[in-house]
Amino acid sequence: MVSRMGKRQATRKSPRPRRGAAWVREQALRVNAALAKAYPEAHCWLYFRSPHELLVATILSAQCTDARVNKVTPGLFRAYPDVRAFAAADLKDLERAIQSTGFFRNKARSILESSKDIVAKHGGEVPRTLEELTALRGVGRKTANVVLGNAFDTPGMVVDTHVGRIARRLGLTRHEDPVKVEFDLMKLLPPRDWVAFGHRTIAHGRKFCKAPAPRCGGCPLEALCPHEPKVFVKRSGEKSPNEL
Numbered sequence: 001m002v003s004r005m006g007k008r009q010a011t012r013k014s015p016r017p018r019r020g021a022a023w024v025r026e027q028a029l030r031v032n033a034a035l036a037k038a039y040p041e042a043h044c045w046l047y048f049r050s051p052h053e054l055l056v057a058t059i060l061s062a063q064c065t066d067a068r069v070n071k072v073t074p075g076l077f078r079a080y081p082d083v084r085a086f087a088a089a090d091l092k093d094l095e096r097a098i099q100s101t102g103f104f105r106n107k108a109r110s111i112l113e114s115s116k117d118i119v120a121k122h123g124g125e126v127p128r129t130l131e132e133l134t135a136l137r138g139v140g141r142k143t144a145n146v147v148l149g150n151a152f153d154t155p156g157m158v159v160d161t162h163v164g165r166i167a168r169r170l171g172l173t174r175h176e177d178p179v180k181v182e183f184d185l186m187k188l189l190p191p192r193d194w195v196a197f198g199h200r201t202i203a204h205g206r207k208f209c210k211a212p213a214p215r216c217g218g219c220p221l222e223a224l225c226p227h228e229p230k231v232f233v234k235r236s237g238e239k240s241p242n243e244l
């Protein structure tokens with residue numbers, strides 16, 4: 001029987017298999033299909049009734065759970081019923097209304113400034129292109145892609161921390177930069193699957209492929225995961241999947 005230390009040394013000595021572009025393309029399709037099978041119901045969990053409400057909810061969801069955002073937004077949307085009401089909001093009042101979602105000063109400013117831009121430059125209508133959305137103050141690519149995909153039915157690849165981490169673990173990208181991950185994934189998957197892939201990957205990250213310690217036992221993608229035997233670079237206190 002090989003000791004755990006013996007296993008680690010053996011693993012370190014084994015050269016990692018080289019994976020070419022064809023493997024990555026096929027892996028992306030395998031992963032996409034496995035996620036679709038495992039998470040058929042995955043969708044946007046944020047509460048919204050209009051593109052602007054989704055924009056606001058998505059800004060609030062940064063570093064915050066969807067459940068927490070959904071507790072705040074019904075009352076927020078009653079107090080500020082449309083984009084013009086948000087654009088005319090008092091910053092301090094808005095900060096108080098969203099305080100429980102965290103990072104409330106930055107979020108309030110992003111909501112206020114993007115709402116002012118929508119009123120001033122787009123006649124009060126949320127724009128429908130990535131370029132116009134990301135030109136709004138306080139709106140980044142992730143938020144813009146959420147709005148495109150879920151309010152306008154336009155393909156958008158959302159890369160949050162779950163999607164970036166899981167794409168790397170499954171061998172779909174080597175990049176840490178979310179924009180580079182987004183471009184890698186867009187090249188690998190058909191546009192019609194981008195939105196669902198984001199929802200399903202986020203669901204997978206919440207249920208199994210957590211940071212820093214994934215729950216590999218029972219993971220529906222384990223057979224596809226190239227980290228076999230799963231040895232992660234350990235940071236202090238972090239468990240590798242083999243130790244869970």
Ligand code: SF4
Pocket residue numbers: 169170208209210214215216219220221222225227241
């Ligand atoms: S086997 Fe583990 S590391 Fe691989 S996708 Fe599943 S949870 Fe993530």
